[in-house]
Amino acid sequence: MRIGELSRRTGVPARLLRHDEEQGLLTPDRAENGYRDYGESAVRDVQQIRGLLDSGLSTEMIRAILPFLSGPGEILLPSVCLTDETAALLQAHIDRIQARIDCLARNRDRLSACLAAVRPASGVDGESVSA
Incomplete structure (x- = not known):
């Protein structure tokens, strides 16, 4: 899906989605024409990122723990990764x-x-x- 559709589905302005990408929180694929191409999991990822930001976590902290969050209430963080x-x-x-x-x-x-x-x-x- 393109950024506009992700924005509509999550309620997050495209400007903030681009900012999340610049901060290394979202990593969309790029189509041949350079357009961002988000997978279905991006909806959950954006919701999780926004929730973490709303709770006061910095983008630095989110970037550090995001790879280990598989969904609400689920943390897959092997101790060797911490x-x-x-x-x-x-x-x-x-x-x-x-x-x-x-x-x-x-x-x-x-x-x-x-x-x-x-x-x-x-x-x-x-x-x-x-x-």
Whole structure:
């Protein structure tokens, strides 16, 4: 399929698909006329790449792990393929994710405390309780 069809099927603009190719994340075949030719698996690949980007992974990290991802929830990464550099990238990202989770949990707790302080006490049925 050509880039326009891949764009329509994935909802990803052709400009971003070209960018993914420049970053080494997509590798389409080229027809004799130079047009990009994507296989059917490119739809899944693009969806996976976009999901990884949305989760905050860098293109560098995606490029390092993409060959070992066979689908959602499936990782085919033999331990001999995990270089020290890739392991460090993954650990750094895990640490950043955990820091964001911790920050979000703190903010949630603070907002809940503020809401509890300004919201009138409620009974079981949602009616205000008077003392």
